[in-house]
């Protein structure tokens with residue numbers, strides 16, 4: 001059996017240990033944030049206002065961009081994603097906050113070229129999107145209207161949205177009425193938040209506002 005003196009000594013030792021652990025922990029930077037060792041030229045301050053506006057995330061947003069080394073996915077080259085490049089990617093190009101550089105510049109160019117030169121159909125969605133946008137530049141004929149109707153049934157919602165934008169650009173009374181009907185049919189909140197009717201209503205509203 002331990003004496004009271006022994007027990008008191010143990011309690012004191014335990015307290016010291018905990019205080020020491022707490023002290024080191026409170027000086028540790030948040031492990032999720034990039035460590036800023038010093039204000040070096042290869043660091044860039046993040047514009048939090050821009051990040052908050054364009055990135056909807058539960059994760060932490062960067063305070064600083066720090067050069068990140070990476071290995072090119074295609075050729076295995078040792079590369080560095082510079083702070084400036086990161087700032088541009090997240091704040092100007094609005095790249096996804098969880099995305100990061102995976103290929104060196106040379107491999108990116110090769111890949112882009114390969115995607116482009118695989119021939120028609122390699123980027124079907126892109127081609128159809130461009131076609132629909134081009135249709136919006138001219139007065140609609142019967143064929144153009146039929147194409148927009150078909151696009152409204154596309155499996156790609158993004159193409160349907162472009163169809164809505166094209167309708168707004170034409171701006172015929174009948175089409176404007178249809179867009180207004182879409183806006184009016186916007187479903188109220190509920191279980192299925194992410195449904196086409198809601199996306200359509202928002203796209204139609206944006207397109208109508210842009211017309212005015």
Ligand SMILES: [Zn+2]
Pocket residue numbers: 072073074075076077103104105106107108
């Ligand atoms: Zn590479």
